[in-house]
Amino acid sequence: MNPQAGQLNESIKAGNEHVYDMLSTLGREIYFPKVGILSQSAEATAHAKKYNATIGIATENGGPMHLNVIQEKLSAFAPKDLYGYAPPAGKPELRTVWREKMLRENPSLEGKSFGNPIVTNALTHGLSIVADLFAESGDAVIYPDKNWENYELTFSVRRHAELVTYPLFTEHMTFNSDGLLQALLSQKDKGKAIVLLNFPNNPTGYTPGIKEGDAIVAAILRAAEEGVNVVAVCDDAYFGLFFEDSLKESLFGKLANVHPRVLAVKIDGATKEEYVWGFRVGFITYASESKDVLAALEQKTLGIIRATISSGPHPSQTFVLDALKAPEFVEQKEEKFRVMKGRANKVKSLLDSGKYGDEVWTYYPFNSGYFMCLKLHTVNAEELRQHLIHNYGLGTIALGDTDLRIAFSCIAEENLEDLFDLVYAGIRDLEKARKHNV
DSSP states (O other): OOHHHHHHHHHHHHHOHHHHHHOOHHHHHOOOOSSSHHHHHHHHHHHOOSOOOOSSSOEETTEEOOOHHHHGGGTTSOGGGTTSOOOTTOOHHHHHHHHHHHHHHOGGGTTOOBOOOEEESHHHHHHHHHHHHHOOTTOEEEEESSOOTHHIIIIIITTOOEEEEEOSBOTTSSBOHHHHHHHHHTTTTTTEEEEEEESSOTTTOOOOOHHHHHHHHHHHHHHHHTTOEEEEEEEOTTTTOBOSSSOOSOTHHHHTTSOTTEEEEEEEEHHHHTTOGGGOOEEEEEEOSOHHHHHHHHHHHHHHHHHHTSSOOHHHHHHHHHHHHOTTHHHHHHHHHHHHHHHHHHHHHHHHSSSSOSSSEEEOOOOBSSEEEEEESSSOHHHHHHHHHHHTOOOOEEETTTEEEEEGGGSOGGGHHHHHHHHHHHHHHHHHHHHHHO
């Protein structure tokens, strides 16, 4: 093991030995080189005032070399904020501004000890960093049965973790905190679990209420008190899109510093929050009462970044930072929020109107995010998906035998009734075909 990795491990052990026990083999071995090309380049940037022949970019006229066919399209921004490499941790000002945003939007973070957000190449990259640092072959990764399919690739295929699921909803269609607790307690013999908390949930569009959120925190705390080291990961991809009475902030705030055996991690980003999907700007943030632990985890995270993508794209970080600082930002974001809320409310009013009845489908609770899910009672979800796309030109997502995910986020409010009319018609087509074949 490299001595620098060893030093980071000793810092984590001294600050919180449980966090050290959470690390994977890769997590223990990774480090960000203090003596290397990047550190030497940084030193030269600070002190080499005559010539700086260290960094691997081309320069011209005192700034990064660039092509005018590109710069003329981006003339609102200085070349220095576009073409050079961004630091592996991201633009410092962007990290500061995002942290301030987190504090404004998550009051429960007030007074908590948590690190500076580290820029990732959107949220999947952040989750991949978590997997690399903490997931080992056989470790349990716990999440509900209604989930984003990429979790399996990220944690199971890449890191050989064991996937443990529990029903998202109780029979009363509330969050199944007891199911979460039982899944956690089933890992007492291993003494470790990674929990993924994705709210608003993909695919259902569900966010728990305040009491349900407290029950989630209580379940994780109970597991910690019983000796389970819990990496509690808040996948806040759709953060802020809360349309009804639900939690309005991330559970990261309540999980931060809740117990020495709980490491709270927040994965979020501009991707969906600021409607810039292709910019690929996300963040990973750790909470710990130990400043040494936070510093060491940042260095290990930078080691993962350096070993994979080296650093995130500079232009998109500049664009996001510029937007966050713009006077019109809040007003424009609120305008888009109202559009999204209008679509969600329209879907719910259609489904509650009685037009379609409840014979062919019911719907899972949804109050936030981009999606909702129908539970089909009379036809197979994949058969319906195929029928809709080939006969009605309508694309949907089939999940298992019964669930059909519909992204209302990408359908204009005035077209939603037509969409659900087509889904209903497709179901009736399949029912008639089945009766005819019988």
